[in-house]
Amino acid sequence: xxxxxxxxxxxxxxxxxxxxxxxxxxxxxxxxxxxxxxxxxxxxxxxxxxxxxxxxxxxxxxxxxxxxxxxxxxxxxxxxxxxxxxxxxxxxxxxxxxxxxxxxxxxxxxxxxxxxxxxxxxxxxxxx
Numbered sequence: 001x002x003x004x005x006x007x008x009x010x011x012x013x014x015x016x017x018x019x020x021x022x023x024x025x026x027x028x029x030x031x032x033x034x035x036x037x038x039x040x041x042x043x044x045x046x047x048x049x050x051x052x053x054x055x056x057x058x059x060x061x062x063x064x065x066x067x068x069x070x071x072x073x074x075x076x077x078x079x080x081x082x083x084x085x086x087x088x089x090x091x092x093x094x095x096x097x098x099x100x101x102x103x104x105x106x107x108x109x110x111x112x113x114x115x116x117x118x119x120x121x122x123x124x125x126x127x128x
Contacts, residue, residue: 001029001058001059001104002058002060002062002100002104002105002107002109002112003029003031003055003058003060003062004029004097004100004101005030005031005032005051005052005055005061005062005063005076006032006033006063006064006092007033007034007048007064007065007066007073007075007092008034008035008065008066008072008092009034009035009066009067009070010034010035010036011034011036012034012066012092013032013033013034013066014032016092016094016097017030017031017032019094019097020094020097020098020101023098023101024101028101030097030101031051031055033047033048035072041071041074044071044072044075045074045078045079048063048075048076048079049079052083058085059085059109060085060086060087060108060109061079061083061085061086061087062086062087062100062109062113063086063087063088063089064089064090064092064096064097064100064116065088065090065092066090066092067090067091068091073088073090085109087112087113089113089117089120091117091120093120095119095120095123096116096117096119096120096123099115099116099119099120100116
């Protein structure tokens with residue numbers, strides 16, 4: 001199964017994880033790593049690397065980041081350059097995370113990355 005890691009500035013990733021637990025139950029394996037104001041960015045990257053190592057073995061790791069730019073994405077991109085079985089998708093939202101949980105056992109890492117990105121974009125609507 002593909003490992004799922006949620007990254008955010010502040011506690012947003014923990015909130016998404018909590019919401020996923022409401023849909024999939026507490027037993028679903030999802031990691032969240034929140035960058036708090038008091039965190040040192042270097043230690044934050046080390047925490048992500050530790051999560052990667054603790055999740056072995058897996059069929060790859062999908063990292064969902066809150067922003068396109070910033071420390072969370074920089075650290076995720078660093079992990080992806082170190083390990084070939086990591087993909088990073090930015091713009092974390094609940095729809096994206098729900099799709100990742102639903103599809104991560106049936107799709108390969110590259111296909112899953114594209115599918116959840118498409119699902120997240122398709123879920124954005126401007127209502128009258």
